[in-house]
Structure formats: C-alpha cells, structure tokens
Amino acid sequence: MTGAADGLLVSRDLSKRFGGLVAVDSLDMAVRPQEILGLIGPNGSGKTTFFNVVTGIYPTSGGVVEFDGKDITDFSPQAVYRAGIARTFQRSRLSLSLSVFDNVMVGNHMRLDQGLWFNLIARKDFKRQFEENFERARDLVKVFDPLLADRMFEAVGTFPMIDRRRIEICRALISRPKLLLLDEPSAGMTHDETKELMDDLLEIKGRLEDLTIIIIEHEMGVIERITDTCVVLNFGQKICEGPYQEVAEDKLVQEAYLGIQ
Amino acid sequence: MSRARAVFAVLLPGIGSAVAVTVYVILLLAVESQAAIAALLVAGVIVVLAAARFGGMARIGRSFAERENAMNLVIVLAVLAVTGFFYEDHFVLLLMATVIIYVIACLGLNLQFGYAGTLNFAGAAFFGVGCYTAAVLTKHTAMPHLLILVAGGVMAAVIGSLLILPVLRTRSHYSAVVTIAFALLFKIFLEVNDTLGGPQGLPVDGMNVLGWEFNDNIEIGEDFEVAFYVNYIVVGLIVLALAFTFVRRLERSWVGLNLDALRLDETAAACFGLNITRWKITAFTLGNFLTGVAGALYAMMLGFIAPTNFTFGDSLILVSIILLGGIGNPWGLVVATTILIILPEKLQVIQEYRFLLFGAMVILILLFRPEGLLPRPLRTYLPGWQPK
Ligand SMILES: Nc1ncnc2c1ncn2[C@@H]1O[C@H](COP(=O)(O)OP(=O)(O)OP(=O)(O)O)[C@@H](O)[C@H]1O
Ligand SMILES: [Mg+2]
Numbered sequence: 001m002t003g004a005a006d007g008l009l010v011s012r013d014l015s016k017r018f019g020g021l022v023a024v025d026s027l028d029m030a031v032r033p034q035e036i037l038g039l040i041g042p043n044g045s046g047k048t049t050f051f052n053v054v055t056g057i058y059p060t061s062g063g064v065v066e067f068d069g070k071d072i073t074d075f076s077p078q079a080v081y082r083a084g085i086a087r088t089f090q091r092s093r094l095s096l097s098l099s100v101f102d103n104v105m106v107g108n109h110m111r112l113d114q115g116l117w118f119n120l121i122a123r124k125d126f127k128r129q130f131e132e133n134f135e136r137a138r139d140l141v142k143v144f145d146p147l148l149a150d151r152m153f154e155a156v157g158t159f160p161m162i163d164r165r166r167i168e169i170c171r172a173l174i175s176r177p178k179l180l181l182l183d184e185p186s187a188g189m190t191h192d193e194t195k196e197l198m199d200d201l202l203e204i205k206g207r208l209e210d211l212t213i214i215i216i217e218h219e220m221g222v223i224e225r226i227t228d229t230c231v232v233l234n235f236g237q238k239i240c241e242g243p244y245q246e247v248a249e250d251k252l253v254q255e256a257y258l259g260i261q
Numbered sequence: 262m263s264r265a266r267a268v269f270a271v272l273l274p275g276i277g278s279a280v281a282v283t284v285y286v287i288l289l290l291a292v293e294s295q296a297a298i299a300a301l302l303v304a305g306v307i308v309v310l311a312a313a314r315f316g317g318m319a320r321i322g323r324s325f326a327e328r329e330n331a332m333n334l335v336i337v338l339a340v341l342a343v344t345g346f347f348y349e350d351h352f353v354l355l356l357m358a359t360v361i362i363y364v365i366a367c368l369g370l371n372l373q374f375g376y377a378g379t380l381n382f383a384g385a386a387f388f389g390v391g392c393y394t395a396a397v398l399t400k401h402t403a404m405p406h407l408l409i410l411v412a413g414g415v416m417a418a419v420i421g422s423l424l425i426l427p428v429l430r431t432r433s434h435y436s437a438v439v440t441i442a443f444a445l446l447f448k449i450f451l452e453v454n455d456t457l458g459g460p461q462g463l464p465v466d467g468m469n470v471l472g473w474e475f476n477d478n479i480e481i482g483e484d485f486e487v488a489f490y491v492n493y494i495v496v497g498l499i500v501l502a503l504a505f506t507f508v509r510r511l512e513r514s515w516v517g518l519n520l521d522a523l524r525l526d527e528t529a530a531a532c533f534g535l536n537i538t539r540w541k542i543t544a545f546t547l548g549n550f551l552t553g554v555a556g557a558l559y560a561m562m563l564g565f566i567a568p569t570n571f572t573f574g575d576s577l578i579l580v581s582i583i584l585l586g587g588i589g590n591p592w593g594l595v596v597a598t599t600i601l602i603i604l605p606e607k608l609q610v611i612q613e614y615r616f617l618l619f620g621a622m623v624i625l626i627l628l629f630r631p632e633g634l635l636p637r638p639l640r641t642y643l644p645g646w647q648p649k
Binding site: 055057076077078080081082086087089093094095097098099102105106107109110112113114116119120123126127130134138152153154155171175 | 507510511514515516518519521522525526528529530531532533534535536543639640641642643648
C-alpha cells in the first residue's frame with residue numbers, strides 16, 4: 001500500500017453511486033509525484049467516473065480526495081483546475097468550430113488577464129499578452145507535430161482524430177498543471193498513430209519533469225510501455241495494483257479483464 | 262507604390278460592392294410602384310446569388326477581413342450618402358434611423374445569444390425599458406440627454422441581470438422561459454400602470470445636446486431645409502460605431518473566447534477554470550445595456566411611446582434578425598436588420614403578413630443555411646495580424 005504522505009493525488013474510501021449503481025466503490029489509491037500511473041479495468045468499471053469525481057464534475061458519495069496535501073473533495077471543476085489538475089476527455093471535447101489556438105487557450109484560462117478593462121481598452125497590453133501566449137501555444141503544439149504548429153488558426157473540426165487528441169492534450173498542458181488526467185487518449189486511432197502519440201507524450205514528460213500523469217487506457221501495449229505502475233478497477237473496486245508485469249499475472253485481473261474479452 | 266496597389270486591389274471589391282449596394286438601396290427607397298419594388302427585389306436576389314456563385318462574395322469578404330477600418334469608413338460614408346440623397350424625405354429618413362437603432366439593439370442580443378448562447382426573448386421589452394427610462398427622465402429631470410442614453414442602458418442592464426441571475430446558474434434553457442415571461446408581463450405591466458401612461462403611453466422630449474434641438478428641421482440658408490431625422494441618423498451612427506467597436510473588441514479578446522468556449526461546451530469550459538455564471542451574467546448585462554441605450558435613443562426620436570411598441574412579437578423580430586443575419590456576426594445583423602425593417606415598409610402586401618413571412622424565413626434559414634446569411638468567420642484577435 002502506498003502511504004498518503006507520499007502521494008500527489010490520494011483518494012481515501014472514495015465512492016460514487018448513481019442511484020443503486022456503485023460506479024466507484026470505496027477506492028483507496030495514491031499517485032506518487034512524477035510517475036505515470038495506468039488506470040485500467042473492463043468497460044464500465046468506473047475509470048472515467050473516478051476522473052469525473054476528482055475533477056468536480058460529479059459530487060462524491062463518500063470519501064476524501066487529497067491533492068498536494070490539501071483536501072479537494074467536492075471542489076468545483078474550476079477550483080480543481082486552479083489547484084493544478086488538468087484533463088482530457090474520453091470522447092474528445094474540443095470546440096470544433098474554434099481554431100487550434102482558441103482551443104489551447106481555453107486551457108490557459110488562469111494565466112490570461114480576464115479583466116474587462118484589459119481586454120477592451122488596454123489593447124496594447126492585450127496584444128503583448130496575446131503574442132506571448134501564441135508563442136507558448138505554438139511551441140507546445142510543435143512538440144507534438146510541427147505541421148500542426150503551422151496551422152494554429154484553422155478550425156479544429158478540419159483535423160483528423162490524432163491531431164484532435166494532440167490538441168486536447170496541449171489544452172490540458174498549456175497551464176502547466178502538476179497532474180494530467182488522460183482518458184483513453186488512443187481511442188479512435190490506429191496502432192501507429194497511438195505509438196506516435198505515446199512517443200510525443202514521453203517526450204513531453206521528459207521536458208516537464210514535475211508532471212505526474214494518470215492514464216486510462218485499453219491498449220495493454222501502451223500501458224506496458226509508458227506506465228510506472230497500474231491500478232486495476234473492476235465494478236468500481238480496486239482489485240490489484242503494482243507494475244504492469246505483476247498486475248498482468250494477477251489471477252483476479254486475468255479473470256476480470258485480460259482473459260475474458 | 263506596389264504596396265499601395267496591393268491595398269487597393271484588396272479594397273476594390275469591398276468599395277465596389279458598397280457603391281453598388283448604396284445605389285441599389287437608394288433606388289429601392291425612392292421607387293414607389295409596388296411592381297417596380299418587387300422587380301428590384303428579385304433582381305437584387307439574383308445578383309447576390311450570382312455573385313456568391315462566382316466567388317464575388319468571398320472577395321468582398323476579404324476586403325472586410327483584411328482592411329476592416331477602411332471598410333467600416335466606407336460603410337459609414339455610404340449611409341451618409343443615402344441620407345444626403347433623401348435629405349428632406351421624412352419617411353425614408355425615419356426608416357433609416359430605425360434600422361440604425363435596431364442594429365444597436367441587436368448587437369446587444371448578439372452578445373447574449375451569439376456569443377454566450379443565452380436566449381433572450383425579451384429584446385423588445387428591454388428596449389422598452391430604455392424607452393420608458395428616457396420618457397420619465399426627460400420629463401421629470403434636467404439630466405443631460407446624452408447621459409439619459411446611458412441611463413436607459415443601465416436600467417435595462419440592471420433589470421435584466423436581476424431577472425436572469427437566479428436562472429443562469431441552472432443549465433438548459435430556463436433563460437428562454439424567464440425572458441418570454443418577462444416580455445409578456447412587461448406590456449401588461451405598462452398597460453395597467455397609470456404613472457407610465459397606461460395603454461396610451463407617454464410623450465418623450467426630443468434630444469437636446471448643448472442647445473441643439475434634434476427635433477427641429479435643420480435650416481441652411483434661406484430655403485434649404487433638412488429633415489430633423491438626420492440629427493438622429495448622425496447620433497445613431499456614432500452610437501452604433503461605439504457599440505460595434507465595443508462588441509468587436511469583446512469578441513476578439515479572452516472574454517470573447519470565454520463566451521464562445523462556454524457556449525460550445527460548458528462542462529469542458531468549467532474544467533479549465535471558467536466561471537460560467539460570471540461570464541453569462543457579464544454578457545447578458547452588457548447586451549441589455551446596448552439594447553437599453555438603443556431604446557432611449559428611439560424614444561427621443563419618436564417623441565411618443567406606447568406599450569404596443571414592445572410586444573412579444575417585436576422581441577421575436579429581434580431574435581429572427583440574429584438568426585437570419587448569421588449568429589455571432591455583427592455585419593450579418595446589419596444586413597438582416599435592413600432587410601427585415603425596410604422590406605415590409607416598402608412592400609405593402611407584406612405588411613399584413615410580415616410575421617408569417619418572417620417565421621417562414623427563419624424556418625427556411627434554419628433548415629438550409631443554419632449559419633445565417635453571413636456566416637460568422639473563424640475567431641481572430643488582432644485583425645491583419647500574422648504569426649512571425
Ligand atoms: N452520469 C451517469 N449516470 C448514471 N450512471 C453512470 C453515469 N456515468 C457513468 N455511469 C455508470 O457508471 C459505471 C462506470 O462508468 P464509467 O464511465 O466510469 O466506466 P469506464 O471504466 O470509464 O468504462 P469505459 O472503459 O467503457 O470508458 C457504468 O456502469 C456507467 O453506466
Ligand atoms: Mg471511460
């Protein structure tokens with residue numbers, strides 16, 4: 001068991017019920033700083049719900065979430081973001097009619113000056129901030145794909161899925177969060193595209209040393225390759241945790257998940 | 262030299278179309294025979310469709326996108342040219358001033374619906390709040406009239422935010438229900454309220470700025486007289502220019518991005534720190550302010566207001582202008598307002614059936630061109646800006 005003391009994100013006895021359905025069931029879990037943790041489990045085992053509860057989209061039904069030593073249980077999504085947690089969504093939630101730059105900038109909300117005076121009257125200052133942020137956004141996108149970085153002012157709807165996934169990850173990373181939550185970043189992509197995206201992700205991880213990642217993923221190849229440790233859920237309960245190799249050999253896990261397709 | 266030529270090449274389609282539209286509008290407004298008007302309308306539609314078919318519209322759009330300030334100036338000059346042509350025609354000038362004032366009101370609605378996605382079915386009622394504010398203040402106080410314009414905006418903004426505050430926290434379309442209720446109640450409230458003139462309405466003083474009486478015809482020399490509506494057209498254009506700049510800057514800022522983001526996906530926006538309620542209230546309040554200012558100006562121009570000016574049907578017309586013009590595109594509003602205000606006045610057959618016709622128009626637009634006559638282009642921040 002991981003102690004609460006050395007966890008960046010810690011959940012204790014965390015539960016989420018939808019009516020009679022227990023989607024997350026008394027979950028104890030901890031992510032150590034700077035690691036990549038794989039959250040795996042069969043369909044409907046409560047992985048996405050865990051993210052939604054942590055990020056304040058759903059209220060908890062019981063238990064505690066701590067982040068960076070602070071209790072963030074039932075914080076609003078806004079407060080969770082300001083605390084330093086950013087996420088992507090299982091079904092990509094970009095604004096397709098907005099440009100790449102716009103979408104990435106939404107993720108940078110807390111670093112942008114939101115005052116009416118600044119935005120409407122002090123247009124010189126606005127221009128400076130705009131240019132700074134354009135550079136920053138373009139540099140980040142460039143890590144994923146230099147071609148994409150040349151098309152910052154095109155509508156996201158005109159890009160294929162792999163680019164959308166990249167943009168969504170950039171939107172989450174632009175504010176330099178401490179913890180990144182990735183919900184099936186490879187969904188809807190081919191094998192090669194997935195590999196490419198994971199390369200990019202590892203590169204980013206190398207540059208941003210402080211970054212901690214929780215990744216939900218169905219492709220075991222991905223999990224094996226990039227995670228330091230895994231947590232396996234089944235019916236909302238943690239049934240196993242440890243490095244991928246150990247987890248993959250676990251009897252319970254094989255029964256619940258790997259063996260049966 | 263070659264740079265100047267390049268600029269000119271970009272501007273040419275825009276200026277050319279502005280001149281053509283100016284001549285066309287003058288013709289349309291000058292002609293009286295119903296058959297001639299109908300023929301002009303058909304010809305206009307055909308020319309526009311043909312221009313769109315052969316890429317002319319795209320080139321005109323480029324003029325506006327790349328040389329925005331120059332094109333804004335061209336449009337103002339075009340309006341002044343039409344004004345000059347009809348300098349003593351009260352009917353036409355009133356129509357033009359009405360279009361200008363309605364565009365200001367619709368800019369407000371556009372902020373609310375086009376950007377923040379908050380439906381406001383009480384546009385005419387908030388316009389009416391501005392009107393009645395002007396009526397009461399011109400009658401009972403010595404407040405300078407330009408300040409009364411501001412006061413009309415503030416009243417509409419305050420009443421609007423009190424009304425909408427409780428429902429903006431909820432999702433879905435409660436704002437539609439609340440504003441419909443307000444639109445209906447507003448007229449009834451005016452009719453039973455004797456201090457506000459009841460069903461007969463109230464007189465409003467004409468505008469007076471530094472001794473200049475707006476409701477007197479302007480006499481130049483011995484026997485040259487310009488209709489007083491020109492005063493209102495000029496002030497209306499100034500207010501419109503300010504409102505237009507305001508809305509444009511708002512759109513092209515982080516605030517505009519916030520509004521677009523929360524309209525398109527509230528949940529995702531919230532996960533990146535956007536305070537949904539704060540930005541919706543901001544858009545609703547600022548939008549109502551513009552609508553209220555427009556109302557105050559309108560009341561001073563008409564000199565008399567009554568509850569029948571502010572029916573639910575009038576609110577629906579404002580909403581249909583937004584849908585028709587192109588949601589979120591200020592230039593679309595200008596085009597749509599011009600069509601929707603001038604058409605029924607010139608083509609009398611329509612007058613009686615105008616609600617039916619507008620309804621049909623909105624349905625057709627929603628079915629076949631949901632982005633409106635002039636679809637909103639991609640967001641920009643600094644016009645003409647290019648990455649290094
Ligand atoms: N908003 C909701 N209302 C009711 N039930 C829900 C809701 N969200 C999730 N559930 C249920 O909770 C359970 C867990 O769902 P969740 O989406 O967390 O699973 P998951 O592990 O992410 O699955 P997948 O791998 O398919 O994405 C499922 O049975 C699901 O139907
Ligand atoms: Mg899921």
